[in-house]
Amino acid sequence: MLKKSNVCEEAPVELLVNREKLVTFMCSPYDLEDLALGHLYTRGIIKEKNELESVAACKDAKLIATYTSNEVKDDLFTIPKVVLSGCGNGALFDEKIMEKEKIEYLEQISLERIKKVAREMLENAIMYKNSGGMHCAAIGNIKEEIVVREDIGRHNAVDKVIGAALNKEFDLKNSVITTTGRLSLDMVLKAVATKIPVVATISIPSSLAIELAEKLGVCLIGRIGKNEPIIYTYKERIK
Known part of the structure; x- marks a missing residue:
């Protein structure tokens, strides 16, 4: 049985893209390569995994250095940004969000399959248990x-798992994602960026997340750990 340390490790980690600082993560300094790949992908800085030519992370230096095959727009570097570990660091809402391509998914996914992913997520949450x-x-x-x-x-947890799935060449368009965190607007945008059709949480979504999910084709499920989870959008995708 693991003994709890009652301390969560948190550190500022800078992400460099082509030698320019993009963002500082306030994060748990592990799986940093996955974090970088997932973050760059969900922000649309890279469209394919192979556009990330190299990534090198150093926990001690609190640094991730990446190089992309394409130039990054200058406006991404105009204002230093920090991705906080808590709330208040989400995407800015503007009309361009609604211009994103809607996810079209005509298949059905069993609720039991989604619940199984959530169970395995909690079973393998080593740092949480510790x-x-x-x-x-x-x-x-x-x-x-x-x-x-x-x-x-x-x-950060969602960016990391997206990066890990990309590295393992998962077919994201036929995958599901589960999380322990509240589903806010920017969490829905990460699903839209990856074309993942179903997002489930142990917690619940925000009202704006539900509105955005309805418009952009994301099935949102709350309380996935309960006997009767709440399906907020696109119920027809769940069997």
């Missing part, structure tokens, strides 16, 4: 393969 106070996220593909990642920040 210290508490952490978030975790999981992605399960159609082959029933699952990857799990943890972080002190819910956004």
